[in-house]
Amino acid sequence: METTRQLFIFTAAALLIYAGCASSAKQCSDCGNTTVPYPLSTSPTCGDQSYKVRCDAAAGGGTLVFDSLNNTYPITSINPSAQRFVIKPATLVSNATCVTSDLVHQGLQLNSSLPFNVTSSNTILYLNCTADLLRSPLNCSSSSLCHVYANYTRGVCANAPLCCTFRAGGSSTSYMIRVRESGCSAYTSFVNLDSSLGVDRWGQPGLEIQWVSPREPVCGSQVDCDDGGNSTCRLDPTESGVRRCFCNSPLVWDPIQGVCVKYCQDAQGCGKADKTALIAGLTSGLGATLFLAIIAILLYKRHRRIIEAQERLAKEREDILNASGGGRAAKLFTGKEIKKATHDFSKDLLLGAGGYGDVYKGFLQDGTVVAVKCAKLGNTKGTDQVLNEGLKHGGRGQLTWSHRLRIAHDAAEGWLILI
Known part of the structure; x- marks a missing residue:
């Protein structure tokens, strides 16, 4: 069974062939040790200009940062296939009060016209809140996670009179995590938080941002598109006066890789593999495995028949000897x-x-x-x-x-x- 499973995996891997063609969009260079995937853009000559991030070369040799409407946050991780990245939330200011450094900017605020928004994977802990929050739909009870966190960290926020917990990503929180004097003056966030775990196992604070799938690159002329004949610069029928590098049929646009590809695997992504070829390859591999298994079974049965025939012959000979042995038992010797x-x-x-x-x-x-x-x-x-x-x-x-x-x-x- 283990050999069959390994053969299946090997066959699947050997037959999985990517069908991508020349890209009509340029991926940006790495920022320090961080890979900048398409469509994120760190300069006017790479990525998609609607997906701007910034490479801060002065911060430790190169740190990728995300600029909100009124503040800057370091990017701690990126998941290109999920089209998401995690930023580090604002930290507490160094004084005796429970206040985050972005209070002066009223917290995190995103531009709703850009393709970024806060995901629902974030658990937001609002700290040092006023009584006005008791009338909100937030969980401000004494058993909420924010109290567990504040008591565990034993920082300046542990003495705050009120704190609240909620999951981000609703219509009013898709583009901002708001802090203010008349509400809550501090916050932190955890991605995919498992509330059954102790605070010491929550990991580092983080706020997850997602981006929508990019469209084909904007172009001014055919020169701006790839020179492999995979796309053509023509007017976008949905945007007046905008020209884009549209893939030539039968190629289709893969927004994750930023390339024109031959096949579309499913509605959520293109260019992964040709399903027909993959299914045919897997079928062939399984057929070969089944054939070998049948041969092995037949050989094993033949071997067993030979052994059983030898044992039966030996038994018959013992019976013959015993029948004429005068009461003395016969024995076969090696x-x-x-x-x-x-x-x-x-x-x-x-x-x-x-x-x-x-x-x-x-x-x-x-x-x-x-x-x-x-x-x-x-x-x-x-x-x-x-x-x-x-x-x-x-x-x-x-x-x-x-x-x-x-x-x-x-x-x-x-x-x-x-x-």
Whole structure:
């Protein structure tokens, strides 16, 4: 099962081929150690100009920052496929009051005409609030998460009379996290907060921002589009006077990668892979795996039939020997046991030799004396001659006539005979 699963994964990986073509949009260079994905733009020559962020080269060799309407926030992480990034919320000012540094700007405020908004993944903790907030739909009870946080951190906000908790992302909070003197003077935020965990496991504060999928790049002429013939600069039918680099059919625009691609995988993204090719590849891989499994099962069954036939033959031979053994149980011996009993077919123990085989005297481990017929390959006749030769070498006086008949019968079969 594990081998099949690994083969399936290998086949899927080998057949997953990206069908992207030359890009008609330029991705910006890294900002320090941070990759700047399309459509984010740090300069007029890269990305989409509606998705501006800034690379602050003076901050530790290069820090990517996001400028709101009235303040600047460092970007701590980016998820291009989800089209989201996380900024660091404003910190508390260094004094004895519970106030965040962006209070003078009334908190975080985004431009609603730009393609950025606050996501609903944020849990906002409002701190140092006035009694006016008690009439709001926020959770300002003594058991709310903001009180748990304030009591755990034991900072200046622990003595604040009132705090409130809410999930951002509603219509009134999609573009701002507001702080003010007549409401709450401080706040912090956590992304995808699991309230069942202790505060020490909440991680670092963060505020998640998402961007909407970008449209095709704006162009002034065909020169602004790619030179691979994948797109054409023409008027946008939805915006008067705006020209864009529209992909040439059958190519389609992939807003995540910023490229024209051959295939659209689904409504949420294009250019990942050709579903038809992927399904065909997976089907072929599974078919080959199934074929190999069937072959392995057939070989195993054939091997089992051979083993069972050998065991059945051995049992039948034991039954035959037991039927004429005079009440003494027959036993099948291995080649190793027979060689040991005859001292590796020692010439000193040779009872007789003839054209059809040799007969040796042997001694079992318990002291029982036996006669061992070593028949020549392919020879099943002449047992009488072999028996007579064996009896010339000291066996005649010790064997009864019935024993001689048993020796003749079993010697022809190549079995060890008890004397």
